[in-house]
Amino acid sequence: MSGKLTVVGTGPGNPDQTTPEATAAIAAAHVFFGYGPYLDRLTLRPDQRRVASDNREELARAKDALHTAASGEQVCVVSGGDPGVFAMAAAICEAIEAGPPAWRAVDLAIVPGVTAMLAVAARAGAPLGHDFCAISLSDNLKPWTVIEARLRAVASAGLVIALYNPISKARPWQLGTAFAILREVLPWTTPVIFGRAAGRPDEAMTIVTLAEADATKADMATCVIIGSPETRIIEREGLPPLIYSPRGVKA
Amino acid sequence: MSGKLTVVGTGPGNPDQTTPEATAAIAAAHVFFGYGPYLDRLTLRPDQRRVASDNREELARAKDALHTAASGEQVCVVSGGDPGVFAMAAAICEAIEAGPPAWRAVDLAIVPGVTAMLAVAARAGAPLGHDFCAISLSDNLKPWTVIEARLRAVASAGLVIALYNPISKARPWQLGTAFAILREVLPWTTPVIFGRAAGRPDEAMTIVTLAEADATKADMATCVIIGSPETRIIEREGLPPLIYSPRGVKA
Numbered sequence: 001m002s003g004k005l006t007v008v009g010t011g012p013g014n015p016d017q018t019t020p021e022a023t024a025a026i027a028a029a030h031v032f033f034g035y036g037p038y039l040d041r042l043t044l045r046p047d048q049r050r051v052a053s054d055n056r057e058e059l060a061r062a063k064d065a066l067h068t069a070a071s072g073e074q075v076c077v078v079s080g081g082d083p084g085v086f087a088m089a090a091a092i093c094e095a096i097e098a099g100p101p102a103w104r105a106v107d108l109a110i111v112p113g114v115t116a117m118l119a120v121a122a123r124a125g126a127p128l129g130h131d132f133c134a135i136s137l138s139d140n141l142k143p144w145t146v147i148e149a150r151l152r153a154v155a156s157a158g159l160v161i162a163l164y165n166p167i168s169k170a171r172p173w174q175l176g177t178a179f180a181i182l183r184e185v186l187p188w189t190t191p192v193i194f195g196r197a198a199g200r201p202d203e204a205m206t207i208v209t210l211a212e213a214d215a216t217k218a219d220m221a222t223c224v225i226i227g228s229p230e231t232r233i234i235e236r237e238g239l240p241p242l243i244y245s246p247r248g249v250k251a
Numbered sequence: 252m253s254g255k256l257t258v259v260g261t262g263p264g265n266p267d268q269t270t271p272e273a274t275a276a277i278a279a280a281h282v283f284f285g286y287g288p289y290l291d292r293l294t295l296r297p298d299q300r301r302v303a304s305d306n307r308e309e310l311a312r313a314k315d316a317l318h319t320a321a322s323g324e325q326v327c328v329v330s331g332g333d334p335g336v337f338a339m340a341a342a343i344c345e346a347i348e349a350g351p352p353a354w355r356a357v358d359l360a361i362v363p364g365v366t367a368m369l370a371v372a373a374r375a376g377a378p379l380g381h382d383f384c385a386i387s388l389s390d391n392l393k394p395w396t397v398i399e400a401r402l403r404a405v406a407s408a409g410l411v412i413a414l415y416n417p418i419s420k421a422r423p424w425q426l427g428t429a430f431a432i433l434r435e436v437l438p439w440t441t442p443v444i445f446g447r448a449a450g451r452p453d454e455a456m457t458i459v460t461l462a463e464a465d466a467t468k469a470d471m472a473t474c475v476i477i478g479s480p481e482t483r484i485i486e487r488e489g490l491p492p493l494i495y496s497p498r499g500v501k502a
Contacts, residue, residue, distance in 0.1 A: 016272035019262070019365065058498070082365075084372040086498075090380025093495035097485045104487045110373040112365045114270065114333075121335040122361040129341025130393075131401060133384035133410055141499030142381075146409070150382060153408035157401045159384060234348045236355045244344035247309070247337075248392030 004029075005069035005106050007089050009082040009113025010041060014199035017119065022111050029076030033065040034088075038078045056140070058088060062095040066103045082115035086136045086164045116223040117162035120195025123205050125234070125242035127193060127225050130249070132160035137167070137174050144174070151178055155185040160231060160245050163224040167215060175224070176215035182226060186210055191233055191243050193225040194218055207233070207241060255280075256320035256357050258340050260333040260364025261292060265450035268370065273362050280327030284316040285339075289329045307391070309339060313346035317354045333366035337387045337415045367474040368413035371446025374456050376485070376493035378444060378476050381500070383411035388418070388425050395425070402429055406436040411482060411496050414475040418466060426475070427466035433477060437461055442484055442494050444476040445469055458484070458492060 006025045011017035026032075029048070032039055036052035044050060053061045061077070069075040079087035089110050096103045121128045133154045139147060154161055161182075166175045182190075188211035196204040196219065206217060210226065218224055230249060234242040257276045262268035277283075280299065283290055287303035295301060304312045312328070320326040330338035340361050347354045372379045384405045390398060405412055412433075417426045433441075439462035447455040447470065457468060461477065469475055481500060485493040 011270070014272070016275070017270050017363065019268050019270055021265070021267035024267070082369050082373075084369060084377050084379050086380075089373070089377035090495050090498045093377050093380065093483075093485060093493050094497055096493065097483065097495075104485065104490070108493075110377070112268065112369040112373040114363050114365060115369065118333050118335060118363040118366065122333075122340070122363040126335045126340035126344050126361070128335050128385075129337075129344070131384065131386045133382065133405065134379075135382045135410075143500065143502045146500050150408045150410065153404045154384065154410070157404035158397070159386075159401065159405070232344075232348065234344060234355065239355070242344050242347065242359075244341050244348075246345055247341045249394070249397050251394045 002105050002107060003069040003071065003073045003075060005065060005075045005077065006109045006111060007077045007079065007083040007092055008111045009079050010038065011114040012081060012116055012119035012199045013041065013197065017114050017199055019113065022113060025111050026076060028074060030074045031068055032076050032078055033061050034078035038080050042078065058091040059095060062088065062091040063099065066092065066095055066099060066106060069106045070102045082113040083110055084112065085115040085134060116164065116198065117225060119198035120193060120223045120225060123195065123198050124193050124207065126244040127227060127231060128160055129245040129247060130160065130230065131158065132162060134162045134164060136164045137178060138165040138171060139174060148181055151181050152185055155182050158228045158230065158249065160228045161226040166218045166222055166224045168220050175218055179210065179213045179215060183210055187229055190229065191227040191231050193243060194222055195225065196222045207243060253356050253358060254320045254322065254324040254326060256316060256326045256328065257360045257362060258328045258330065258334045258343055259362045260330050261289065262365040263332060263367055263370035263450045264292060264448065268365050268450055270364065273364060276362050277327060279325060281325045282319055283327050283329055284312050285329035289331050293329065309342040310346060313339065313342040314350065317343065317346055317350060317357060320357045321353045333364040334361055335363065336366040336385060367415065367449065368476060370449035371444060371474045371476060374446065374449050375444050375458065377495040378478060378482060379411055380496040380498060381411065381481065382409070383413060385413045385415060387415045388429060389416040389422060390425060399432055402432050403436055406433050409479045409481065409500065411479045412477045417469045417473055417475045419471050426469055430461065430464045430466060434461055438480055441480065442478040442482050444494060445473055446476065447473045458494060
């Protein structure tokens with residue numbers, strides 16, 4: 001007997017930004033796996049059980065969830081944002097590929113959500129209005145040399161950059177080094193957005209130039225968006241500025 | 252007197268993937284501007300008025316919407332997916348920057364949504380599970396040489412690529428040329444996903460290799476995702492394969 005495994009993205013953290021599809025998937029499940037703070041956002045019924053784990057235990061969590069689903073349970077793995085963007089969907093796939101044949105037979109569904117960079121962009125204007133990329137700054141699972149090469153490549157090519165996992169206690173220097181690399185490639189006037197907890201009560205949006213960008217202003221809940229050379233700032237009297245990347249690139 | 256302008260993303264087209272925030276913003280507005288097929292997805296009340304326009308008239312639509320909001324109306328500009336990703340938010344910002352001072356004073360809100368690549372990725376597994384980019388293949392507003400250079404840069408750097416606006420009647424050759432460029436850089440075994448109308452009744456997901464990728468299989472409603480050299484396929488008996496990009500990159 002095989003149960004069901006649904007990997008759900010709850011969005012940036014504001015319940016109004018959780019899709020009805022995600023809400024329905026949560027209501028239908030009985031066992032919940034996830035990083036504690038993401039599980040804390042759910043309001044569960046007495047018949048629903050939660051299994052919280054640390055945010056660095058993604059693969060172990062994925063295996064536990066697959067094992068439980070394969071035993072016949074209705075399982076939900078909870079991600080913030082979108083589960084396919086630096087979140088649990090890839091860990092689940094890795095576990096399936098390396099796991100027993102029964103895990104491939106599990107009824108698997110992935111429910112998309114609003115990922116952090118979209119929520120941050122919406123609060124700032126339209127910084128992702130043209131070609132852009134999303135790069136994780138965590139060097140836990142990839143060499144820093146790869147990250148550095150990617151930053152140079154995408155900035156040189158004119159893409160706007162959204163940085164996920166910019167900084168943590170265990171990774172204190174990477175964001176500052178990333179800004180230093182980008183200052184070698186991009187105009188120092190390029191707008192940089194520190195978007196913290198977009199859409200939540202503790203939201204904080206800070207706009208600076210690349211010259212001013214200070215890595216210590218970011219934390220784990222921050223998505224950092226770095227403009228392209230085309231990205232512009234519109235000042236507005238009595239209102240926050242709008243940051244946007246025009247739809248076109250001049251010849 | 253100034254009204255309000257809300258730029259709303261309704262998600263990929265399945266009402267269950269429209270956030271409550273977007274639904275509330277639609278209920279609160281009185282005049283709706285958008286591409287006809289996006290407006291057709293809304294169920295409006297008799298007191299709500301719609302102004303449909305062609306999908307190539309984004310800037311004119313933005314100006315009309317700002318003019319109407321500045322006159323005191325509650326205006327909603329409707330995008331499919333997310334309004335900040337190759338959609339109306341950037342056009343609104345362009346119009347504000349070039350327009351009269353009154354437009355900067357308009358109460359502007361942007362409501363994010365689930366953009367197409369996230370919905371397509373969720374149906375396929377986790378192809379965006381690692382660093383990725385979104386590139387519009389439309390050369391209406393940027394030179395083809397820029398697009399070509401960006402494709403080479405991001406593919407060489409190992410990013411997964413989501414292509415928006417892959418093909419249209421007026422742009423018939425660009426996607427085929429993009430595949431030819433990518434075959435110069437990437438392994439021909441790289442997975443390619445043609446994700447059409449993800450989450451809607453007419454959804455069609457096709458997985459091929461880069462060697463097999465045929466541009467004529469895409470249309471305007473298709474988001475094409477091209478893997479990185481790390482992207483993998485998990486075959487499953489009696490189920491569609493899973494495509495995913497592992498969380499890590501080996502040293």
